[in-house]
Amino acid sequence: MHTKESGHYVLLTDDNTYFVEYLLGHLELSPSIHQAMVFEDNETAFNFQKYLREKCNLVTSVNTFID
Numbered sequence: 001m002h003t004k005e006s007g008h009y010v011l012l013t014d015d016n017t018y019f020v021e022y023l024l025g026h027l028e029l030s031p032s033i034h035q036a037m038v039f040e041d042n043e044t045a046f047n048f049q050k051y052l053r054e055k056c057n058l059v060t061s062v063n064t065f066i067d
Contacts (some may be wrong), residue, residue, distance in 0.1 A: 008067070009045035010036040011052070011060040019052065019060060027056050038065050 010033060011019035017029040018036035030036065039045035045062045052058040 004041050004043040006041050008065040009039040009042050009062050010065045011039075011045065011049055012063050013058065013060050019048075019058075022052065022056070027052075027058065033065065036065070 013019070013029060015029075017031050018033055020028040020030050020035050020037055022028070039048065042062060049060050049062055052060060
């Protein structure tokens with residue numbers, strides 16, 4: 001279990017692409033961190049990471065995003 005820490009987090013794939021969105025069964029990834037979905041706390045990022053693993057078989061890591 002992860003503790004809730006505020007900050008900015010993104011999901012990075014093994015192919016060095018960033019998670020942008022998952023809408024209506026369509027997964028969008030981008031090589032640009034500036035297009036990545038930014039999560040406001042790590043708990044939400046970890047929950048979405050788990051969801052993408054289960055629904056899309058997408059392996060990601062949760063990374064800190066610094067503007």
